[in-house]
Amino acid sequence: MSNLVHITEDDMKEMDRISRLNLVNSITGFKPANLIATRSEHGVNNVAIFSSIVHLGSNPPLIGHVTRPVTVPRHTYSNIKANGEYTINHVPEGLEEAAHLTSANYPEDLSEFETCGLTPSFVKGFNAPIVKESPVSLLMEFHEEVPLSNGTVLIIGKVKSVIMKDDFRAENGSIDLLRAGTMAISGLDTYHPVSEGRNFPYATYESIEEKVEQEAKRPDQVVFDEKTKSYNASLLPYATNVGAPVIKPNDLTHWKASGAHKITRHLQAKYEELRTAYEEMTELFRWNELVYKAKFSFEPIAGETYHLYRKEDDSIFLSMIPPTNWSKECLGSFKLNSDQIWEKVLG
Numbered sequence: 001m002s003n004l005v006h007i008t009e010d011d012m013k014e015m016d017r018i019s020r021l022n023l024v025n026s027i028t029g030f031k032p033a034n035l036i037a038t039r040s041e042h043g044v045n046n047v048a049i050f051s052s053i054v055h056l057g058s059n060p061p062l063i064g065h066v067t068r069p070v071t072v073p074r075h076t077y078s079n080i081k082a083n084g085e086y087t088i089n090h091v092p093e094g095l096e097e098a099a100h101l102t103s104a105n106y107p108e109d110l111s112e113f114e115t116c117g118l119t120p121s122f123v124k125g126f127n128a129p130i131v132k133e134s135p136v137s138l139l140m141e142f143h144e145e146v147p148l149s150n151g152t153v154l155i156i157g158k159v160k161s162v163i164m165k166d167d168f169r170a171e172n173g174s175i176d177l178l179r180a181g182t183m184a185i186s187g188l189d190t191y192h193p194v195s196e197g198r199n200f201p202y203a204t205y206e207s208i209e210e211k212v213e214q215e216a217k218r219p220d221q222v223v224f225d226e227k228t229k230s231y232n233a234s235l236l237p238y239a240t241n242v243g244a245p246v247i248k249p250n251d252l253t254h255w256k257a258s259g260a261h262k263i264t265r266h267l268q269a270k271y272e273e274l275r276t277a278y279e280e281m282t283e284l285f286r287w288n289e290l291v292y293k294a295k296f297s298f299e300p301i302a303g304e305t306y307h308l309y310r311k312e313d314d315s316i317f318l319s320m321i322p323p324t325n326w327s328k329e330c331l332g333s334f335k336l337n338s339d340q341i342w343e344k345v346l347g
């Protein structure tokens with residue numbers, strides 16, 4: 001077993017510059033991967049990778065990013081100040097190598113777009129490019145700058161528009177980042193694809209109390225699915241957090257990057273379809289297994305609905321009596337179809 005380390009402020013002071021930089025750049029956890037694109041007074045398009053991007057409020061929609069000390073030329077910073085408009089573009093899987101290359105210092109009159117294999121694209125009436133390969137782009141208007149005591153500057157901008165495909169919009173209004181393929185960054189040099197997460201309802205003290213009570217009552221043979229708020233017949237036997245495969249070209253011509261990006265998207269959509277179908281089939285199988293293993297002493301008739309109950313001794317039995325006429329613990333209701341498959345009756 002590994003020992004616990006305690007790295008103090010003094011230890012950090014004594015570290016060599018690179019170790020300290022690497023440590024501090026990774027201690028906050030994963031950060032978003034975004035390209036900020038700007039246009040200079042002389043019409044040169046600029047793009048650079050930024051990880052210190054954070055939302056500051058949703059009404060008005062304000063986003064901040066931290067710029068390193070402006071004691072040396074910072075093209076993103078000076079273009080934002082001169083132009084007033086800029087864009088923030090998500091880095092999708094397949095584009096991370098090109099995105100990383102934008103962090104090098106390029107001469108002011110050279111566009112990182114071309115050098116790094118990225119494509120500038122323009123929205124009518126907006127004077128900064130978006131990154132064409134990016135799945136989600138924000139059109140930003142400079143709002144204010146806040147100099148910080150360590151020499152860095154917090155730049156705050158207002159979101160004027162969000163540009164993305166319609167199918168990246170989740171039902172609750174948020175962006176489906178997994179579907180968009182948006183990556184995360186750790187430290188200063190590592191780009192991570194993201195796998196499916198878990199989501200929870202808005203937490204209140206009352207809801208926590210209710211959950212504790214419900215958990216105490218749940219049967220063992222079935223699993224409660226937080227997503228659908230219903231019982232699953234059993235734990236699914238496969239790793240549902242495995243992501244779809246990603247194609248990463250080893251050189252950065254635009255053609256390859258955009259082709260790999262497209263096929264990755266296509267495969268991800270197909271993968272999600274197959275996974276949903278597999279989950280549905282597995283659930284059907286598990287319920288049927290449970291119903292067929294339950295005790296019943298009558299011959300069920302196709303087209304009729306029956307109800308699955310759990311007894312005090314944990315045994316499971318099938319009955320024709322509906323749960324409304326009985327106070328027993330009902331695990332679900334099922335209709336037998338003509339293929340002798342039990343279909344779960346919703347509600």
Ligand SMILES: Cc1cc2nc3c(=O)[nH]c(=O)nc-3n(C[C@H](O)[C@H](O)[C@H](O)COP(=O)(O)O)c2cc1C
Pocket residue numbers: 046047048049050051052053066067068073074075076077100102103104105106185187188189190
């Ligand atoms: C992963 C990664 C994240 C970065 N995040 C930031 C950041 O949040 N703020 C910043 O000022 N520079 C950041 N940089 C450095 C800039 O990308 C770099 O200074 C770039 O040259 C700036 O380009 P510009 O001069 O065109 O603005 C980051 C670099 C990398 C590799």
